[in-house]
Amino acid sequence: MNYIHKFENYLIEDLDLSKPELKETRRGFGDALVDLGKSNPDVVVLGGDVSGSVRTDMFRDAYPERFFSVGIAEQDMMGTAAGLALAGKIPFASTYGEFATGRPFDQIRQSIAYSVMNVKICASHCGFTVGPDGATHQSLEDVGIMRILPHMNVITPVDYNQTYRAIIECTKVNEPFYIRFYRDNSPNYTNPDAPFKFGKADTLYEGSDCTIIASGLMVWESMMALELLAKEKISVRLINMHTIKPIDRDAIVKAAKDTGCIVTCEDHQKIGGLGGAVAEVLAQEYPAPVEFIGASDTFGESGKAAELYEKYGISSRHIAEAVKRAVKRKK
Amino acid sequence: MFPNLKNPVFTDVDDLNEMARQIRRDIINMLLLSKSGHSGGPLGLADIFTALYFNKLNLLPEDPYNAERDFVFLSIGHVAPVWYATLSRRGYFPLDELKTLRKVNGRLQGHPAPLKTHGLPGVEIASGALGQGLSIAVGTALGLRLSKKPNHVYCICGDGELAEGQIWEAAMTAHHHKTDNLTVIVDRNHCQIDNRTENVQVLEPLADKWKAFGFEVFEIDGHNMKEVLDTIDAVKKVKGKPSCIIAYTKMGRGVSFMEDNYKWHGVPPNDEQGKIALGELAATKYGDFVDYYNEK
Numbered sequence: 001m002n003y004i005h006k007f008e009n010y011l012i013e014d015l016d017l018s019k020p021e022l023k024e025t026r027r028g029f030g031d032a033l034v035d036l037g038k039s040n041p042d043v044v045v046l047g048g049d050v051s052g053s054v055r056t057d058m059f060r061d062a063y064p065e066r067f068f069s070v071g072i073a074e075q076d077m078m079g080t081a082a083g084l085a086l087a088g089k090i091p092f093a094s095t096y097g098e099f100a101t102g103r104p105f106d107q108i109r110q111s112i113a114y115s116v117m118n119v120k121i122c123a124s125h126c127g128f129t130v131g132p133d134g135a136t137h138q139s140l141e142d143v144g145i146m147r148i149l150p151h152m153n154v155i156t157p158v159d160y161n162q163t164y165r166a167i168i169e170c171t172k173v174n175e176p177f178y179i180r181f182y183r184d185n186s187p188n189y190t191n192p193d194a195p196f197k198f199g200k201a202d203t204l205y206e207g208s209d210c211t212i213i214a215s216g217l218m219v220w221e222s223m224m225a226l227e228l229l230a231k232e233k234i235s236v237r238l239i240n241m242h243t244i245k246p247i248d249r250d251a252i253v254k255a256a257k258d259t260g261c262i263v264t265c266e267d268h269q270k271i272g273g274l275g276g277a278v279a280e281v282l283a284q285e286y287p288a289p290v291e292f293i294g295a296s297d298t299f300g301e302s303g304k305a306a307e308l309y310e311k312y313g314i315s316s317r318h319i320a321e322a323v324k325r326a327v328k329r330k331k
Numbered sequence: 332m333f334p335n336l337k338n339p340v341f342t343d344v345d346d347l348n349e350m351a352r353q354i355r356r357d358i359i360n361m362l363l364l365s366k367s368g369h370s371g372g373p374l375g376l377a378d379i380f381t382a383l384y385f386n387k388l389n390l391l392p393e394d395p396y397n398a399e400r401d402f403v404f405l406s407i408g409h410v411a412p413v414w415y416a417t418l419s420r421r422g423y424f425p426l427d428e429l430k431t432l433r434k435v436n437g438r439l440q441g442h443p444a445p446l447k448t449h450g451l452p453g454v455e456i457a458s459g460a461l462g463q464g465l466s467i468a469v470g471t472a473l474g475l476r477l478s479k480k481p482n483h484v485y486c487i488c489g490d491g492e493l494a495e496g497q498i499w500e501a502a503m504t505a506h507h508h509k510t511d512n513l514t515v516i517v518d519r520n521h522c523q524i525d526n527r528t529e530n531v532q533v534l535e536p537l538a539d540k541w542k543a544f545g546f547e548v549f550e551i552d553g554h555n556m557k558e559v560l561d562t563i564d565a566v567k568k569v570k571g572k573p574s575c576i577i578a579y580t581k582m583g584r585g586v587s588f589m590e591d592n593y594k595w596h597g598v599p600p601n602d603e604q605g606k607i608a609l610g611e612l613a614a615t616k617y618g619d620f621v622d623y624y625n626e627k
Contacts, residue, residue: 044477068473068508076466076500083470086402086455087478091470107497111463115445115456 003230005206010240012161012191017223020187026124028163029181030055033092036171037063043171044084046070046077048095053183054124056094074099078107078119085117090171093119097126097139097180101146108176113149118174121146122167125183127267128295128312129217129305138300143215144272146178147245154245155198156180156215156266156274160188162242165196173198180216184305187220201248207236210323211255214265215241215274218293221309222265224316229323236323244274252281256288261326263291265319270294289329291322340385340421344556350420351381351556353615355585357416357429359608362599363623365433368441371582371595372489373413375520375553379578380417382559383485392422395452401482402455402471406464406498407489407518408442409597415439418453419620426620462495464488465515469505472513472573483567484513491523494532499544505573506545513573514566515546518553522582522593538577546575553578585612 036043037059047069051057060067068084070077074095081091094100100123101108112119126139146154153175157163163181170177194202204219205226214222219240226236237259239251256262262282264275275292282288293314300308309315341347354377362368384390388401405414412432419426424438431437438444438451442459458464468486475482488498505513519537521528528534541548547569551558559578566574582596583589586608589600600608606624 044474065477068504070504071500071507073497073500073504075497076469076504079463079466079497079501080470080473080504082456083467083472084474085470086467087471087474089474089477106460107463107466110457110460111467114448116447117456 003207003233003235004226007204007206010191010194010202010204011189015189017227020189022185023160023188024055024183024185025157025160025163025181026055026183028157028160029094029122029124029167030058032164032167033059034062036168037066040090040171042088042090044068044089044091046081046091046093048072048074048077048099050095053096054094054122056092075104075107078104078121079111081119082111082115082117085119091119092122094122094124096137097123097142098137101139101142101178105145109149112176113152116151117176120170120177120179122179122181124181126180127182127217128300128308128314129182129184129267131305131308132302134302135299140269140295140300141272142180143244143266143268143274144276147272147277151176152245153177153243154180155243157242158216158219158240159186159190161190161192162196165192166242169196169198182217186217189220199243199246199248201251202240202242203237203251204240205236205238207238208259209235210261210263210326211237211239211259212263212265212319212323213239213241213252213255213274213278215244217267218265218314221314221316222319225319225323228316228320234323234327241274244277247277247281249281249285252278253286256282256286260330261289263293263319263322263326265293265314267314268294269297271297289326291326293319293322342386347381347385347556349615350385350617351377352585352612353617354381354413354416354420356609356612356615356619357420358412359600359605359612360619360621360623361412361416361429361432363602363605364430364621366599367433368412368599369409369597370589370599371522371592372407372410372518372520374586374589375580375582375584376410376413376487376518377584378554378556379516379559380413382556382563384417384421386560387563389482392452395423399482402468402484404455404464404468404484404486405443405458406486407461407492408458411439411441411443414443420617423452429620461489461492462497465498465501466504468513468515469501469508469510472505472510473508476510476512482512486513486515488515488517489523490517490519490521490528490534490537491531493517493534502541502544502546509571510573511570514576515573516576516578518580519577520580520582522591522596524593524596527593541575541577546573548575548577550577551579553580554584587611
């Protein structure tokens with residue numbers, strides 16, 4: 001285990017990698033909203049019928065006068081949110097990832113991003129992990145289509161604790177945000193007391209042979225890969241790139257300089273997402289070998305999350321293989 | 332409790348009509364200078380904009396974002412010239428700036444640009460992609476009500492625009508939340524870029540549609556100043572539901588060869604046509620912001 005060097009402050013103490021606490025990221029969103037509602041009377045929430053699913057029901061029950069149901073109408077939800085922002089409110093518009101981004105893209109583009117409205121778009125049920133629901137509900141393009149919009153900030157927290165902190169932090173910046181999280185229980189392992197530094201990547205593990213830059217649930221998957229790689233004496237730096245936009249360019253360039261190669265990992269299309277963002281930085285500032293873990297220009301299908309991670313090549317095993325490929329490509 | 336900000340500039344219908352005519356002249360001059368832009372819709376809406384800004388709205392041009400202001404959302408961003416001319420005539424920004432319509436580095440973008448990036452006083456939010464204004468208006472109305480504020484919210488929509496599904500999503504939200512501080516004004520000119528509205532896609536029975544969606548509906552002659560003024564007073568008295576004014580107008584109103592002709596939806600007049608147009612729209616006591624034919 002000498003090949004794994006953990007940065008203590010970012011992970012919870014006594015973290016048992018084989019038996020982590022499991023908690024929903026969406027619940028971190030819901031709990032943060034309730035606490036924000038308590039401290040800030042301007043926080044309002046829009047419901048698109050799935051408030052139980054995205055955990056806004058707790059805010060709805062606590063502050064019914066500040067919860068606005070708009071029905072299953074995501075385009076209207078985004079416009080209504082922009083209007084509430086104009087009236088001085090801090091609106092959170094939430095639904096599933098695909099319906100929070102793909103369906104109302106034009107509304108987000110004109111009424112929120114171009115208009116620089118203080119709207120927080122919060123997307124649950126993202127990535128492959130909605131498994132059995134199948135491809136229509138597996139949002140694999142959302143980060144790409146949000147990242148491309150000027151003025152839009154994009155955050156992909158890794159667990160319950162970080163989702164909670166990110167939701168609190170985003171209200172301190174008077175700009176549009178897209179925040180992505182998930183349905184299922186997942187390991188809750190970041191230190192709840194670690195500050196959430198918007199725009200500043202967290203280095204969870206230090207290493208010298210390669211750097212994995214991961215987002216969301218793939219950070220945990222990468223931690224599992226580190227275990228596999230340590231057995232082969234490969235030392236890897238692991239970066240949690242929770243803010244996809246504005247991306248931490250310094251962390252990326254430093255990783256390429258220090259370790260000579262990069263692997264990006266995301267539960268999202270390789271095209272346009274974290275992998276694309278990292279490659280854009282490196283191509284311009286410090287070219288280095290990059291391997292990409294993510295959906296390979298394909299839609300998903302029904303199945304268990306673990307089965308899909310295996311089939312679509314984004315499990316810890318695949319990450320470890322990608323690291324070895326990247327290391328080989330170093331000159 | 333609520334300061335009356337509006338200081339109505341004119342109460343006399345003749346004065347308002349003369350200002351509306353000047354705004355029409357301004358639109359023609361702006362389009363002659365920009366050689367790009369929409370003629371028909373802006374000319375058709377000049378009376379309604381004059382009634383709102385020179386009589387009915389609570390506003391302070393010197394403090395355009397005063398918290399007590401009434402909100403105006405222009406869902407049909409392409410009719411921006413009538414809004415720009417009206418705002419300028421009302422004192423929101425200098426008349427000379429009307430010369431910059433659609434010019435690079437300008438604030439008078441082809442479709443209204445956001446306050447935060449372009450800073451044109453009087454504009455709240457971007458519009459241009461159709462169908463989005465009513466949702467925003469509903470959101471603002473909900474926010475104002477939550478803050479227990481009496482400001483009224485107006486959203487100006489086109490008739491062709493009503494094919495956008497988001498309009499009816501927003502109408503359902505307005506109905507559900509009983510936003511009686513919201514009025515949608517439909518510019519019912521029966522024209523859109525391809526053809527007359529009923530040829531592109533049947534819109535009637537339009538009043539019945541809005542009624543079915545829970546709105547109190549008023550049908551008016553959008554060129555009859557007195558009727559426009561009285562109806563704006565009436566919508567503010569509606570309680571427990573949103574209101575809709577269907578304003579029957581003529582595209583290109585005031586210029587004979589443009590009137591009621593959908594082909595004037597999206598094009599500017601050339602020099603020859605502009606001369607005829609300005610001849611038909613008699614000069615007013617307010618004066619033009621440019622003497623186009625002598626300055627060019």
